[in-house]
Amino acid sequence: MFQTIISKLNKAENIGIFTHANPDGDAMGSAYSLKLVLKELGKEAEVYLLPNPDKMAYELIAGKEPTGLHKEDCDLLVALDCADSKRLDGYEEFFLAHPNTLAIDHHITHKQFAHATVVEDISSTCELMTILYAQMNYALSKEIAANLYTGMVCDTGNFKYSCTTPETLRRGADLIATGIDFAKISKRVFNTKPRSYYALMQTALNRLQFYQDGKVCALYLSEQDFQDAQIDESVATGIVTLPTGIEGVEVGIYLREREKGSYKVSLRSVEQVDVAAIAQTFGGGGHLRAAGYSVSDAAPEEIIAKAVSEIEKQL
Secondary structure (H helix, E strand, O other), X not given: OOHXXXXXXXXXXXXXXXXXXXXXXXXXXXXXXXXXXXXXXXXXXXXXXXXXXXXXXXXXXXXXXXXXXXXXXXXXXXXXXXXXXXXXXXXXXXXXXXXOEEEEEOOOOOXXXXXXXXXXXXXXXXXXXXXXXXXXXXXXXHHHHHHHHHHHHXXXXXXXXXXXXXXXHHHHHHHHOOOOOHHHHHHHHHOOOOHHHHHHHHHHHHHOEEEOOXXXXXXXXXXXXXXXXXXXHHHOHHHHHOXXXXXXXXXXXXXXXXXXXXXXXXXXXXXXXXXXXXXXXXXXXXXXXXXXXXXXXOOHHHHHHHHHHHHHOOO
């Protein structure tokens, strides 16, 4: 699976690592694990992290100390957990112009943009990275294992989402066997929130709207809502799962204002609806049960109505 990827990593000396915009635990866990692996192999590597990473996950990640490697000096660029070059945000043009690139991803809607690509329908890019390191015959340190475990628990909802397989659990167990404090990681990611998070959650609860006899639930949060609660979006990632936590809801729609007139739409489903297909209809992508897309120059009510209309076709 990884022969070409491993060959490129072995030949390179200075490697730049990139992830998607608003990096989550899986993006950071995979990226910084690779940085640490490459460092131990005697190479120079740096993660060029985009703004607004998930705050709880970021605090757990090892290897964030800057190396001073300039992206222009890299002879290989790696994109991790990124399904579309557009999600590289400000680095897209630089990445696409480079003569030596590779991508490792787990999104089934991946649009190929690198010279060499491995895409696998698996729980997380971090789980995919454990396969890469095994094929490299690389023994994971506790720091690297902790990064990978952080990403895996973030993308599997602490191993409770349907993307979790027996192999996922075995690979998670292998990471725990290195001696990482797995309980601390799970507590920090899922059970430790500031008071401002619950102020925003109260607003979110008051905004819930139901459609299709309660099978679809939507909520919208504006930039002003985040300012009023005095919280950054990177701390409030858990709100996306609020609608599907309600009994009877099959699909959740979370609409978040990013800029004036610009919105991020996150879709989550329980078991009936392929939200990746719906996201693709609007130019986005993702997974069978978790996907998203962006919309500009439209009112929140209009965006939700169009999403509900597409969801109705599958219900």
